Amino acid sequence: MVDVRGKMDTAARSYKDNANEFLKGQSDTLRKEVTEDTDQEKILEHFEKMVMANDMIDYGNAIHVANFRAQALRNFKLVEEKLDVFDQMNKKLDELKKITRQQANLDQIENTRKAAEHIKLVS
DSSP states (O other): OHHHHHHHHHHHHHHHHHHHHHHHHHHHHHHHHHHTTOOHHHHHHHHHHHHHHHHHHHHHHHHHHHHHHHHHHTOTHHHHTTTHHHHHHHHHHHHHHHTOOOHHHHHHHHHHHHHHHHHHHHO
16 A cells, blocks of 8 residues: 555656646746737637646646545545546646647646556556
8 A cells, every 4th residue: 555655646746747837837938928918819828728737737636635535534436436537637638738839848748648647547
């Protein structure tokens, strides 16, 4: 159980780090574009990416909380009840990938996806 918890923590940390870095990059870009009077469509796109990144962070938090609750209560059905969140994560990552162009951001999306898959495996 300790080994599984360690793997879960490592995967969760990777997931959160990648999602947060993506969000920070979008926030920085949005701030720059607003001050430079950039095209409104670009600004709205970055805003939408930030909303999606926040959704990803929320999904990750929901899974992490469910795992800790399941361990504390020794009721692993609590994790099973949250497995649909992984489908929601993948759909949101697919949507995000469609509107992302920079390779560094695409890498963050894929690293977030890989971390989510690892979390699901050790859940």
